Amino acid sequence: xxxxxxxxxxxxxxxxxxxxxxxxxxxxxxxxxxxxxxxxxxxxxxxxxxxxxxxxxxxxxxxxxxxxxxxxxxxxxxxxxxxxxxxxxxxxxxxxxxxxxxxxxxxxxxxxxxxxxxxxxxxxxxxxxxxxxxxxxxxxxxxxxxxxxxxxxxxxxxxxxxxxxxxxxxxxxxxxxxxxxxxxxxxxxxxxxxxxxxxxxxxxxxxxxxxxxxxxxxxxxxxxxxxxxxxxxxxxxxxxxxxxxxxxxxxxxxxxxxxxxxxxxxxxxxxxxxxxxxxxxxxxxxxxxxxxxxxxxxxxxxxxxxxxxxxxxxxxxxxxxxxxxxxxxxxxxxxxxxxxxxxxxxxxxxxxxxxxxxxxxxxxxxxxxxxxxxxxxxxxxxxxxxxxxxxxxxxxxxxxxxxxxxxxxxxxxxxxxxxxxxxxxxxxxxxxxxxxxxxxxxxxxxxxxxxxxxxxxx
Numbered sequence: 001x002x003x004x005x006x007x008x009x010x011x012x013x014x015x016x017x018x019x020x021x022x023x024x025x026x027x028x029x030x031x032x033x034x035x036x037x038x039x040x041x042x043x044x045x046x047x048x049x050x051x052x053x054x055x056x057x058x059x060x061x062x063x064x065x066x067x068x069x070x071x072x073x074x075x076x077x078x079x080x081x082x083x084x085x086x087x088x089x090x091x092x093x094x095x096x097x098x099x100x101x102x103x104x105x106x107x108x109x110x111x112x113x114x115x116x117x118x119x120x121x122x123x124x125x126x127x128x129x130x131x132x133x134x135x136x137x138x139x140x141x142x143x144x145x146x147x148x149x150x151x152x153x154x155x156x157x158x159x160x161x162x163x164x165x166x167x168x169x170x171x172x173x174x175x176x177x178x179x180x181x182x183x184x185x186x187x188x189x190x191x192x193x194x195x196x197x198x199x200x201x202x203x204x205x206x207x208x209x210x211x212x213x214x215x216x217x218x219x220x221x222x223x224x225x226x227x228x229x230x231x232x233x234x235x236x237x238x239x240x241x242x243x244x245x246x247x248x249x250x251x252x253x254x255x256x257x258x259x260x261x262x263x264x265x266x267x268x269x270x271x272x273x274x275x276x277x278x279x280x281x282x283x284x285x286x287x288x289x290x291x292x293x294x295x296x297x298x299x300x301x302x303x304x305x306x307x308x309x310x311x312x313x314x315x316x317x318x319x320x321x322x323x324x325x326x327x328x329x330x331x332x333x334x335x336x337x338x339x340x341x342x343x344x345x346x347x348x349x350x351x352x353x354x355x356x357x358x359x360x361x362x363x364x365x366x367x368x369x370x371x372x373x374x375x376x377x378x379x380x381x382x383x384x385x386x387x388x389x390x391x392x393x394x395x396x397x398x399x400x401x402x403x404x405x406x407x408x409x410x411x412x413x414x415x416x417x418x419x420x421x422x423x424x425x426x427x428x429x430x431x432x433x434x435x436x437x438x439x440x441x442x443x444x445x446x447x448x449x450x451x452x453x454x455x456x457x458x
Contacts, residue, residue, distance in 0.1 A: 003349070003350055003353060004295065004296050004299045004300050004303065004353065005296065005299050007303055007353065007354075007357065008299050008302055008303040008306065011303055011306040011307060011310065011357065012306055014310055015306050015309045015310045015313070018310055018313035018314070018317075019171070019309070019313055021313075021317075022313045022316045022317060031157070033155070033157075034157050034161060037151070037152070037155065037157070038161075038164075038165050038168070040214050040215070041147075041148050041151075041165065041169075042165070042168060042169060042172060043210065043214075044104070044144075044207060044210055044211055044214070044215065045144055045169055045172075045173075046169075046172050046173070046176050047203055047204075047206060047207035047210065048104070048107065048108070048140060048144060048204075048207055049140075049172075049173050049176050049177075050176045050179075050180050050200075050203050051108070051111055051112075051200045051201075051203045051204040051207065052111070052137070052140065052200075053176055053177045053180035053181065053184075054180045054183065054184050054196050054197070054199050054200035054203065055114075055115065055133075055184075055196065055197055055200050057181055057184050057185070057188075057196070058184060058188050058193045058196050058197075060073065061188070061193050062118060062193040062194060062197075063076060063126065065193050066121040066126075067121075068123070068126075072123060074402070075127075076123075076126060076127060076130050077130070077402065078399055078402055078403065079127055079130045079131060079134070080130040080131075080133055080134040080137075081134060081258075081395045081398050081399045081402070082134065082395070082399055083130065083131040083132075083133075083134030083135050084134035084135065084137045084138050084391060084395050085134075085391065085392050085394075085395030085396060085399070087131065087134070087135045087138075088134055088135040088136075088137060088138025088139070088388065088391065089138060089388045089389065089391060089392055090230075090388075091106070091110075091135050091138065091139065093229060093230060093233070093384060093385040093388050094106070094384075095139070095142065095143040095146055095147075095220070095384035095385075096146070096219065096220025096229055096381065096382055096383065096384045096385050097219065097220065097225070097229055098219075099217045099218070099219055100143050100144075100146045100147035100150065100217070100218055100219070100384065101147060101211060101215045101216070101217045101218070102217065103139055103143035103384065104139070104143050104144055104147060104211055104215070105208050105211055105212070106139060107136050107139040107140055107143065107144075108204040108205065108207050108208040108211075109208070110132045110133075110135055110136040110139070111132070111133060111136040111140075111200070111204055112200075112201045112204045112205060113129075113132050114129040114130070114132040114133040114136065115129075115197040115198065115200050115201040115204070116129075116201065117129030117132070118194050118197040119194055119197075138388055138391055141387070141391065142383075142384045142387040142388050142391075143384055145371055145374070145383075145387070146220075146380075146383040146384040146387065147215065147218060148162075148165065149162065149371075149374070149375045149380065149383065150218045150380050150383070151216070151218055152165070152375075153380070154218065159375070159376075160319075162371070162372060162375050163315070163316075163319050163324070163368055163371075163372040164316065166315075166367065166368035166369075166371035166372055167312045167313070167315050167316050167368040168312070169367075169368070169371075170308065170309075170311070170312035170315075170364055170367040170368050171308075171309045171312040171313070171364075173308075173367075174305040174306065174308045174309045174312070174364070175305075175309070177305050178301075178302055178305050181298070181301065181302075183196075183199065184196035184199070187199055220380060220381045220382055220383060220384065220385070229382055229385050230385055230389075232381070232382050232385075233382040233385035233386045233389055234389065236378075236379065236382060236386060237386060237389060240377070241428070241432055242377045242429060242432050242433075243377055243378055243386065245425045245426070245428055245429040245432070246370070246373055246374060246377060246378070246390070246429065247386075247389065247390040247393075248393075248421070248422070248425045249332070249370070249422045249425050249426055249429070250370055250390045250394065251390055251391075251392075251393040251394040251397065252397075252418040252419065252421050252422040252425070253332065253335070253366055253418070253419065253422050254394050255393070255394045255395075255396075255397030255398055255418060256335075256339065256397075256415040256418045256419050256422075257363060258394075258397075258398045259397070259398060259401055259411060259414070259415055260339065260356075260359065260415065262402075263342075263408060263411055263412065264300075264304075264356055265295070265297065266408050267342040267352055267356075267408060267412070268295050268300065268349060268352060268353060268356070269295055270295075270347075270349065300353070303357060303360075304356070304357070304360045305360075307357045307358075307360035307361045307363075307364065308360050308361070308363050308364035308367075309364060310361050310364060311360070311361040311362060311363060311364015311365040311366075312364045312365070312367070312368060313364075314361065314364070314365055315364070315365050315368045315369060318365070319372070323430075323433070324369045324372050324373055325373065325426070325429055325430045325433045326430055327365075327369075328365070328366075328369050328373075328426050329423060329426050329427050329430060331362050331365050331366065331369075332362070332366075332419055332422045332423040332426050333419075333420075333423045334358065334362055335359055335362040335363075335366075335419050336416050336419035336420045336422075336423060337355075337416075338355040338356065338358045338359040338362070339355070339359060339412050339415045339416050339419065340412070340413075340416045341355040341356075342408065342409065342412045343408075343409040343412050343413060346409070373429075374387070397418070401414065
């Protein structure tokens with residue numbers, strides 16, 4: 001256990017040094033208008049993520065306390081990913097036509113309603129909550145970013161500053177995750193497993209209020225119906241290789257990441273000769289509940305979050321040295337190598353733990369990098385719709401792996417394959433930028449195309 005706690009302290013020191021360096025040398029911004037805009041977005045985004053993090057640690061524990069069987073709990077989790085893949089794709093796409101701010105408020109309403117269902121010890125009511133939560137998750141990972149990118153471009157801020165916001169959002173998200181875990185545990189210990197969901201409901205309600213009073217509305221293309229918007233988004237993915245690459249990279253990496261969240265506990269837990277005891281440990285910790293077991297889950301989870309923060313600071317350093325499209329190639333390759341350790345070195349707890357920490361650093365680099373690249377290549381008119389299309393294969397990966405009852409070794413082999421493919425697509429994207437670099441915002445590129453077409457007609 002000492003290696004986990006010692007690793008956490010070392011990571012904290014590294015993270016603090018990197019944060020101070022990047023804050024003083026790389027991210028000083030004198031534009032007061034941008035600072036206000038950045039703060040306005042980050043406050044809302046942190047509240048949105050807090051509403052999500054407060055729920056995660058005790059979902060399994062709550063279902064278990066209601067007497068749900070293992071099979072019923074598995075069905076509920078699969079339903080959440082399934083609804084995100086199917087229903088969430090449609091609802092999340094409303095943002096482009098009906099407003100990104102409205103969609104963010106809808107996220108708070110849907111996720112808040114999901115929290116209310118946790119008060120009922122009824123399988124079908126809880127199933128409704130999972131469907132609502134899965135739909136809300138699709139909105140969380142599309143509408144907020146869509147609002148930010150459009151508003152950033154509309155106000156004429158430097159395009160390079162967008163990466164700064166994404167980096168700070170990733171760093172803040174990790175801090176929120178650690179704090180939310182502590183708050184959720186306090187309320188669960190004091191008032192029962194349903195209490196963290198009530199806290200989440202409160203935070204989500206406050207978030208909706210802040211959005212109403214501080215965010216202006218923005219849209220994609222309001223003149224077309226939802227079906228046409230989805231058709232246009234699909235056409236963009238089909239005809240623009242850069243957007244296609246981004247979608248494949250996102251689906252492959254995030255699919256591997258979600259599977260990793262479910263599998264890091266058994267990978268780090270020493271082999272138990274009693275399969276019944278081992279199965280109980282895996283079930284109790286699939287959602288990072290922090291239950292007492294043979295490894296300190298709280299310390300490990302905190303270490304993962306600090307590693308993500310380190311990754312967000314490294315993003316600011318690397319983005320000053322080279323293009324995002326370039327440095328993400330080795331980042332994805334390293335991520336693939338790290339997830340190979342559980343089946344290449346089974347039982348080597350120290351090596352696997354170090355590899356997992358490096359993987360989380362890659363996650364910290366991935367989030368702001370993907371946000372920056374989407375800001376360059378995905379058009380504002382269908383941004384949220386395109387992003388939600390990307391989540392279909394992502395959720396499909398997770399659902400298929402959950403339903404196959406595969407061994408841990410095979411699961412990590414699948415993750416390595418996914419990440420290796422993501423590396424290939426990232427290299428393809430890099431080659432595309434060398435042939436035809438994109439320095440103009442998507443709106444300008446589309447206007448130029450339209451002007452060219454008009455000139456050809458004349």
